[in-house]
Amino acid sequence: MSWKSRALSPRSILPALAVLLVLVAGAAAHANKPVPFGDRVAARSATDPSTDPTATLDAADLDLRVGPGLEAYHRATGEHAWSYQREGATALHLEMAGENAVVVWDDGLVTSVRPGDQQVRWHRAVPGLADWLRGAGEPGADKRTEEQRKQQATERASAALRTVQQSTPWVAVVTPQLTMGFRDADGDLRYNSKPAGNCVYDPERTVATDYAVLVPRSCANSTGQQVSGGISGYRLDSTGWQLNAGPGVTMKALDGRRVLISDGPIVTPRVFDTWAAAPEAACGSAAEPFAAVPPAGGCAVPDADSPQAR
Missing domain, CATH: 2.40.10.480 (Thrombin, subunit H)
Structure with missing residues (x-):
């Protein structure tokens, strides 16, 4: 059998050239891909x-x-x-x-x-x-x-x-209409929550500790008048919690686990322990001997002449 060389005609070159141009264009587009x-x-x-x-x-x-x-x-x-x-x-x-x-x-x-x-x-x-x-x-x-x-x-x-540092670090993002929590290890969405009814979250009053994020919410009735709201507590390593609170409640982190909650001139300020997920007992209160969270550092012994010691 003999083989004869044959010159390529322009018609036979065109398909190959078209494929080459497509490949070059694709490579250029990939290189310039946003x-x-x-x-x-x-x-x-x-x-x-x-x-x-x-x-x-x-x-x-x-x-x-x-x-x-x-x-x-x-x-x-x-x-x-x-x-x-x-x-x-x-x-x-x-x-x-x-x-x-x-x-x-x-x-x-x-x-x-x-x-x-x-x-x-x-x-x-x-x-x-x-x-x-x-x-x-x-x-x-x-x-x-x-x-x-x-x-x-x-x-x-x-x-x-x-951000919350203890256990597994995670990230909370709070807006008036939505709060979301992401595990920092991989960005996994762990929760998202919208305020119920005529309520909004308040990012400016939100507080984070080493264990949790506490988000207050303000609520209004059908006439727009402010009514009692509340505080939502979020954790990733356990269930969260809900606290009752007035519309003007303020919070201040005392350390890596405790938050001071002040709720107006009538209600006595209270301390909430975000690690134990329970309120801290007040010194001298009737609940102190039975409290899940005793006062931090204990309570001072009353002076012998003080009314508490009599």
């Missing part, structure tokens, strides 16, 4: 004192700041270490969850970043967060200056983001 969420992580600068530019940094040695993205600086030298930004978004506030930095952005996205190796770990969008940060639809919102809008967004981002 980065998910607009993530941009810049390597450390050339003036960085580190001898190995690929070395993992210790998060404790970094000073983290926000604006316009997440910026990291060496604590010892003040040198810029790295920068993480998102195209079209501005970082407003950060909190640490364990060894990770959690950032709230003005477009309503929440991001967890591992500072040591600049790894973006997860993104989560919180419905309604961006609108609340901007004050969209609120009275007088259109009359605020750009500086006032930025200030409001920054303050609200600080109120919305809470």
Whole structure:
């Protein structure tokens, strides 16, 4: 059998050329594909004192700041270490969850970043967060200056983001219409809760301890008059709880587990232990000998001449 060489005709070349063009176009499109969420992580600068530019940094040695993205600086030298930004978004506030930095952005996205190796770990969008940060639809919102809008967004981002450190670190995001909890290890949504009826959550009065997040809610009746609300307590390692409270209740963290709850001039302030998920007994109260949570540090022994000792 003999073989004869045959020249390719223009007609036979066209299909192969078309396939090649499609492959080239596909490769170019892939190369120019937008980065998910607009993530941009810049390597450390050339003036960085580190001898190995690929070395993992210790998060404790970094000073983290926000604006316009997440910026990291060496604590010892003040040198810029790295920068993480998102195209079209501005970082407003950060909190640490364990060894990770959690950032709230003005477009309503929440991001967890591992500072040591600049790894973006997860993104989560919180419905309604961006609108609340901007004050969209609120009275007088259109009359605020750009500086006032930025200030409001920054303050609200600080109120919305809470982190809990003990057991498994987790992240709470609170808005008036929704609160959500994410496990920081993987960004898994662990709960989401909307206030019932004519109630709204109050991020500005929310308090976090090492074990829980306490979110107060304000409620109104059909005429718009403020009525008794309550406090919702959230944990990831156990069930949460509900506390009765008036519309003007305030809370203050006393330490990593206890919160002082003040509920107006008539009701005596009380201390709630978020680790035991129970109120702390007041010194001298009838319930003190039987309390699940005795007063922290015990109670002082009354003076012999005091009315309590008589």
